[in-house]
Amino acid sequence: MMIQLDTNIANFTNDKGEETPVQIEVKDVNIFYGSNHAVKDVNMPIHEKSITALIGPSGCGKSTFIRTINRMNDLIPIARCEGNILYRDNNILNPKIDVVQLRKEIGMVFQQPNPFPKSISENIQLPLKFAGMRNKKILKETTENCLKEVGLWDEVKDRLDHSATGLSGGQQQRLCIARALALKPSVILLDEPTSALDPVSTSKIEELLLRLKKDYTIVIVTHNMQQAARIADYTAFFYQGELVEFGLTRNLFTHPEKKSTADYISGRFG
C-alpha cells in the first residue's frame, strides 16, 4: 500500500533514479521515557526497497525512534509513544495492533550480535517455528536460502548443527540478519549493526545491505557518517530528539540545509 505524501519528499528518487514509493509514513511522533521527552514531533517517510540511515550524536533519540517502528519499546515499561506511524493502512502505534504479527513483518537486528545459544540452523528456524511452521523440508530450504542470502552458507554449511555462539562476531551478526530474513519481512530495522564489529566484517555487512535493498526496506541507525554516506539512499539527521533534516543522502551530505547538519557531518561536534 502506498501513501501519497503532500510534501515534495515523495518526489525524491533513489541513487539509480528510480522512484521508490513510501512504505512507512511517520507523522508527529513523540516518545517519552518517563518525563524525558526523548523524540519530538518527528515526521518522515521511509521509502520502499531503499536504505534509510538515521544519524546523529549519542542520545539524540535515533535508537529510541527505530525501536518504536516495530514496537520494541513496549518492553520498556516507562516508554510512551504518541503520534502515527502508518504502515499498510494501519497505525503501528495503535495499542490494539498485534505486535507479534507486526514484528514478523518488520524485523530487527541489534547492536550486539545476539544469536540464540543454539545450533546455527536452529537460529534461523526458530522464527518459522514460532510462526507455526512444522514442515521440515521448508525449514531446511529456508535455512539454506537465508544463509546464502547473507553470504554465510559457504562458511557454515558443514557445521549447521554447531552452536552459533562459536562463530566470529561478524558471522554472528550476519546470522542475526539471516534470522531476521527467515520470515521474509518487508522491513528490516538495524540498530547500529556494525558498531561492535571490525572493519572487514563491517564492509561485508554493508555490501550485504546494498544487496538486500533490492527486496527489503532497510532502516539503519549508525554512528558512522561515512557508513551512511556509503550505503544509504536517504538520511535523517537527529539532534536532541528532533529530526533536524531529512533528504536524499547525496543532497544531505553535499548541500545540508541546516547549520547543525553541516556542523555534524563536517565533524564539528558529535
Place this chain on the structure above:
Amino acid sequence: MKIDKAVIAQTPESSPKSSLLREKGLMKGFIDHYSETRGKTIIYSSALLMIIAVVAITLFLTVQGLRSFFVDHINFWSFITGTKWSLDQTNGASYGAFPFIFGSLSVTLLAAVFATPVAVGCALFMAEIAKKWGQRVLQPIIEILVGIPSVVYGLIGLSVIVPFMRVHFGGSGFNLLAGSLVVGIMILPTVASIAADSLRAVPDSLREASFAIGGTKWQTIWRVVIPAAGSSIVTAIILGMSRAFGEALAVQMVIGNTFQMPHSIFAPAATLTTVITGSMGDTTTGSVSNDVLWSLGLILLVISYIFILIIRMLAKRRNA
C-alpha cells in the same frame, strides 16, 4: 649559613620527590611487604583450614566406614545388596543396607519430581512474569522459607500429611510418599530461588532477539529463556536433591522407619540418614553395630560427592 638552613628546611629530607606517605612515616620504602604478608596469612590459613576440615572428615569417615569390611569382615557386596537389616547381636545380626540406599534415592528422586515443576514455575513467575513484585516480595519470602529449620517441615508433615495419608491411603500414614512430599516441600524454595537467579542471568538481548522475530512471551520463555538457563536450572535441581538426600530429621518424623524393603510408595520405609540418627545412640563405639552405621555414613558421603561432581560437570559444560 642562615640562607643554607632555610633552603634545607624547605626541602623534604629524603628526596625532592618525597611523597606525603613517606613524610608521615606510613611508607618506608618499596620493599615493605608487611601489610601484604598479614593479609595473605589470614586468607591462606582460612583456605587451608577449610581444606583440612574436608580432607579430615572424608578420611575419618572412610577409615571408620571401612572397618565393617576390613575389621569385622562383612562382605561389601552383601552389605550394599542385602535386604535384611538387624543390629540385634543376640538373635543373629544381619547387615543388608539396600532398603536404606533405595529409600534414600527414592525419597530424593520423588522429592525432586514433586518440587521441580512447582519450583521452576515459581522461578518463572518471579523472574519473567512479575519481575518487580517477584524480586521485592516473593524472593524474600522464599529466602525465609529456605531458612526454616527442617524439624518444622517435619512437624507440618506429621500433623498434615501423615493424617491425610492415613485417611486416604490407609495404613499408619507414615510412608515413603509422606517423606518425599515433606522433603519436596522443603527443597522447593531452594530450587526456586536458585532457578530464578539463573533465569535472571539470561541476558535481555536474547529476549529482545526472540521478540524481534515475532516470538510471543510464552514462546520466548519456553524456547529461548529456559533453554538458555538450562544447565543452571538442572544445577538448582541437583542442589535441591543433594539437600533432600542428606535430610534426616524431617524424613525420620514421617517415613515410618522400618528396616524392611518398601513395596510401594504407600509403605513405610527408612533412609540412610534416618537409620543412622535412629540407631547411633544405641550402639557402642567399636562394636560391629556401630561400624555398620559408619559404613552407611560413608555411602552417604560417596553419593553426595557424586551429586557435587555432577554439578561441577554441568557448570564446566556451561562455561565451555
